[in-house]
Structures are given as C-alpha cells and as structure tokens.
Amino acid sequence: MAALDATPRASAGRDGEPAADEFDRLPPELPVPERPEPPVESAATTPAPAPAPAAATPPALQVVAAPEQDPAIVAMREELARMRRMMETQLEQLSIERLRGSPARAAVLDALTGYGCSESLAREVAAGIDPTLAPDQVHGPMHAALARLLPIVHGEPIEDGGVIALVGPTGAGKTTTAAKLAARFAARHRARDVALVTTDGQRAGALEQLQALGRRLGITVCEAQGPDGLQAALEQLQDYPLVLVDTTGHAPRDRAVFSQILWLRAAKRVRSLLVLPANAHPQDLGEVIRRYRPAKPDGVVLTKLDETCQPGSALSVLVRHELGLAYTAGGQQVPGDLEAADAHRLVQSLEKTRRAADNPLVTEDRHAVA
Template sequence: MKMKKYTADTMPEAMKLIRKELGEEAVILSSKAVYSKGFLGLFKKKSIEVLAGMDSMESPAPILEKPTIQQVQENPNSIAIKKELEDLKQMVKSIGRQKPNRTYPDELEALIHHLKEQELAEELITSISDELFVHMKKNEDHISIEMQQKLAKDYLKSQLETFPFGGISYNKKYINVLGPTGVGKTTTIAKMAARAVLEKKKKVGFITTDTYRIAAIEQLKTYAGLLQAPIEIVYNEQDLQQAMQKFEALDVVFIDTAGRNYKEVKFVEDLQELIDLKENTETFLVLSSTSKQRDMEVIIEQFKEFPIEKFIFTKVDETNSIGSIINLMVKYKKGLAYYTDGQEVPEDIMGTSLDELLNLFFKGDSL
C-alpha cells in the first residue's frame, strides 16, 4: 500500500490534497490534531495531520494478463479487503462533505461555549464565530466579551428581524391554537384569554374540539367560569358553525384543538376537516421548549398545511437551553408570539419582542 502523511488547517482541506495526489480510491488510516505557535506566539494554531493510503490492488491489471494460481487463491480475501476499502472510501467522501471544524482564538471560547450550551444550530454558531474572528483581525486581535455579545446579537437579529413578534394582534376574531398533547396548550389559552379580558377589556369565548380528554374540557370550563366567558364543546363541523353563530357578538374566540399525537397523519387530517377558518383567524402552534428539536420539527412538518403565523413556546422555566426556539424560527421562517415560564394564570406568559428573546438567550451578564 502506498502511504503518505498530509498536514492541513482542516479535514476538508486535507481531503482535497489526498484526492489530488492519491485519487478517489484513497483511504484514511489515521488522523490527529497538531498544534503550533501562532503569530507572535499569541495563539496556538491547530492543524490536522492525516495519514492516507491507496491499496495497490485497486490499480487495474493489464487486460491480456492471465491470472496466476496465487491470484486466484487470494481472490476471496481480495473481495473482502476491497469491500472494506470501499466502505472506508465512502467514509472519506462523507467526511469531505462535512463542514470544517474551524479553530478559533481562546478569547472566543466562552461565547462559543455558551452558544453550544444553548443548543444553537451548528451553522449559526459557525457564522457567528466567523464574524467575531474577522472582527478580531480588523481590530488587532482583541475583542471584549461585551463586543462579542453585541456582534452575536446583531447577527442573530439579522436572521430573525423579518419574522413577526408579539402576541395576539386583535385584528381577527378567532384564535386557533394548535399543539400536541402535553405541551400546556389549554393553560396557555387561558393565559391569553385572561390577558385579553384584563388588559384589552375584550369579550371572549371558548370553543374546544378536545373531546378526547375529559380533564382538558373541565380545565377549560374552570377558566371560562373565572373569566365569565361562554364555552362550547364541538364534535363536528356543524357544531363548530353553530358555536360561531352563538359567539357572533364576542370580540375574541379561542379555539382549543384536541391534544393528540400529531405525529400520526390521521389526527392532522381530522383536524383539517374540522377547522377551516382562513379569513378571520390567527393560528398559533404551541410547542414545549423541553422537547427535543427533532421531535418538534416532526410536529411542525405535520402542521405545514395550516396557516401558522407564530410559535408559542411553553415551559421555558424548565429548560437550561432555548437555542431550539431560534433554530426553528430560522428554519421554518415563523414568528414568535409568546413564551411561558410557569403555571400561574395569567402572569406566566410573555408576549416577546426580538430584543427580549435575544436578551433571554444571552441571559444578561451570565457570560
């Protein structure tokens, strides 16, 4: 086997050198990080040292050459080795497609660590880190933590500023609240309704389609009683139309949809058949900030046919990381209506702005 050692700043750069000299059939035998003094000894510079090789049996044999007895006997082993080399080759190609693991100055470590702890998306962390690094180079390799936070906030603001922020607009009568079971949807609706009554002096009513959980109906009835608001339970589209007629004189009507496992397509389709309010409806999707981001993405994908304008994130007080809020807003281009941080009605709900979200993300002076 032909072997050679390569040194480069990143693994993708090393891959380019290896492919150029050894071709696509090359395999990685080992790799490690090596460090050397940077400019004036201020920073350690990280490089990647890779040992690569190319098996000679991958070279094509002359067409007219007849195989020897020894070659025929080795054939089974050759097949196994070739398969292993093919697997390694695919691994090399996969590594080449990955984004480089850039090395940044120690001065940026605290902020980068915070971004990772908040579970911000890797591509956002990389973009922010690159911005900070460029700024350092333009300003004699020094940047205060305050400036780091400012630049990081400015970058995130540029990604989020086109999305709507804030709670109910009160431009539409029906507030359609979607969400899976267990996210605190009914309590969140009660908080929204209580604010509409106490702060905006609105006459409100409730419609619930959650006929699967008796506890949820009783919970909403309790809140409706406290707010002296009417409530209707609907089982089908006809019931819904009748409820809307009864509530014609009200200012705002909150629709509590059934809390189901919306990973099941059938439940989403059932909901689509029941709820078809496009002209005079604001639609919010409630998600729990304690859920895994991948699980939330599955829910969002299932609701993609609904005209969701903004997210509502619950249980912010029960998690140490809120990067998924930003990640999902950026990925799905949706705004943020509220986040909730407790069970008290109506206190523990925040109609947030972009600046408030970023302040929450960076937690003030925690860095």
C-alpha cells in the same frame, strides 16, 4: 350529419369515382385523367345512403408496471449520497476549525452551544463577530447578532381579533395557553369580548379547567364536539371580537392531524397559532412544524421555557424553518407567565438560563419552605 362529415376523404367516391387524394398520388409524368362527370340519377334510382359506421371503441387502458430500477444504479445513488454527506460534514468541521482560530469567535461558539443553539446557527453568528475582539467583549455583539436572526411576529395576533385556533402536539400546553391569551385580551378590553371553545373532550379535566377560569374572569366558555359542533359554536359566537379554540392534541404522525389541517384550511375565517414546547427534542419540533406547515399558522407560541435549560435548541428550529415567534410562556400563572415575543429580551434570558443551570441552587428559593 356529424357522422357523414367525419367520413375520411380517402374513401372511394360514389359509383367508382376515385377519391380526391388518389389524384394527388399519381406520378407527375403520367397524364392526369379527367374527372368523370357523375351520372344524373333520378330519385327512384338513387340508392339508400349507407349507414354511418359505428364509432370505434377506444382500447381499454391497461396498468403497466414500472420497470424495476437497476440495482447498480440504486447502489450508485446511495454511494453518491453518502459521499455528499461526508463532504458536507468535513466542510462543517473545516468551518468550525477556521472560526476557532479566533479566540473571540471561539468564545461565541462555546456560548451559543451552551445555550443549546445548533451548530449551524452558532457558526452563522460567530462568522459575523469581529475576530479582533477580546473573548470577554463578545457577549454584546453576539446577543445583537442572534436577536437579528430570530424570526419574530410584529404585533400580537390576538389584537387582530377573529377566530384563532391553538394547534400542536399532545402536552404542548394548548389549554393553558388559551386561558392565558383570553385573560390577556380581557385585561386590555372587556371580559365579555372574548370567548373560549374547547374541542378537547378526550383529555380529562380540560373543560373543567377552562370553565373554572371563565367563572373567575367572567369569560364565556363552551364545548364543541366534532367539526359540525365546532362550526355551530362559532356561528353562535360570531359577535365576539375574539374567539379562541382549544383543539385536541395529536402526535405528529397521527392521521387526525391531516383532518385537523383540512378543517383549518376549509374554515377560511379561522386563523391558527402553533403551540410548541421548548423542552422537546429539536427533531421532534421540526417534524411538528413540517406537519402543521400546510395550516399556515400566524406564528408560534413557545411554551415551557421554564422546563428547559437549553432553550436555544427550540429557537434554532424556528430560525431554520423561518417560522415567526408570537408569544413565549414559562409557568402556570394566568395570565402572568405569557409575554409577546421580544428578540432582545429572549436572547438576554438565554444567559440567565445557562447560569441557573450551572448553579441550580439559585432557583430553589422560589419553592423553599421556611
């Protein structure tokens, strides 16, 4: 039996027989006594075997509170962190001063700052510019260097087909972007090859907006409520080459974002595109990217480029987080105000945007009334 086999060897033998390990512990200078032969016992005199000892009950686990950190150690860590930040700031200032020693690189720093680019991106571009160039000759090399740093998605994600969910914060333009992408795909293929699904039942007019577009372009539009309703809608639309899902927008710290990401990861055949507004604060964009990073989006759709005078700030965020740009959008026209991301065209538009910001009357003729 397992209980008998588990009996320790250190226990005493039968009829007073010493255990085997007791012989091993005898001093070497003493004679080792002979092991006595066990007496022959009849079946009648054989005592009943002793019951197996009960298994020892494991001690209950107790939660031990972690010892409080020494206040002196905590203060020392905070002081070291402050010193590190101060040293990093001083090194950045020294780097900028050294770059500004060249008029060409100083011109690059000023131009990129005017585009809204971050200081780190501006320094990286300026460091690669020939310092012997004249300030009026730096725009070509500067634009080329900036274009090389922009992360661009090669090939349009919608051309791969399948199911693509548009995710992002509230007010990013997901519904309009879904309509533009659907119209773009329908113009290249057939209107019956693409379908739109909206899960945004909270925003007034979201479904009506897509339905009006669907009737105009001949695109199938349907509504889904909750994960179960969405899954049922996707099963009904599985024969469509492309299905675009317009999801509900949430604030970056909303707990619903986590549920949305869990659904995207569970639905293995669903890809995603992250929709970001170019006119948002860079720190807010970075927080959105951090929250949606576990969803592994195929790329970013940068919207509202016509609503910011410094689009370089949003581009700097994408460079810092190494997130590929798939599409750019500026305006409400469907599908005209949507383009596949092109680094060189995007960099060229930065200069036009800056000049338009310096002279806002130039753009008023688009909306002027005769």
